[in-house]
Amino acid sequence: NAGVTQTPKFRVLKTGQSMTLLCAQDMNHEYMYWYRQDPGMGLRLIHYSVGEGTTAKGEVPDGYNVSRLKKQNFLLGLESAAPSQTSVYFCASSYRDRGRGYTFGSGTRLTVV
């Protein structure tokens, strides 16, 4: 089925460890996004990309890096994980015309201990 696939679905990290979350979409969407979701905070945009090779900061970028080497993939990296980064992470993608809405992945639940 066409859509947005996130890997892994669950991960537990120790403070200071690094990891990369992978997002892949097969809808030929130009734009891709990384969000974190925390109770009572809604969705907060971490980084986004408007095309291959381009990325931009969102609302809460500190502690994260991203890369978009291929149009269909958007990677989110944590270089040195902190307990404050415990969250559920969602990837989304869209056409340039945001009126068509976003398609979301099923999320990655990350716990940093």
Added chain:
Amino acid sequence: AQSVTQLGSHVSVSEGALVLLRCNYSSSVPPYLFWYVQYPNQGLQLLLKYTSAATLVKGINGFEAEFKKSETSFHLTKPSAHMSDAAEYFCAVSSMNYGGSQGNLIFGKGTKLSVKP
């Protein structure tokens, strides 16, 4: 700048009762408006959207929303709640006129709907 306010972080209704989830937005340009639903341990799924056609928009699972420009509102309704409607609902706004970051969707903080038997 655009913003979205969802009134009520939790709403509880009885099965068969009317569902009303409130969303107010601010936007200096014509908006796109969306409602998304998130079932437990899942991603967000598009429920319905307003993109300047009919002001009354029908979505999946019997939900609908009405765009009221004078009230800057886009409330979500369903005539009769079902147990399967229990989920978190997010309202979002974007701009029709902007590309890049200015066109990014802005999400409300969500309303968790509980349905009592």
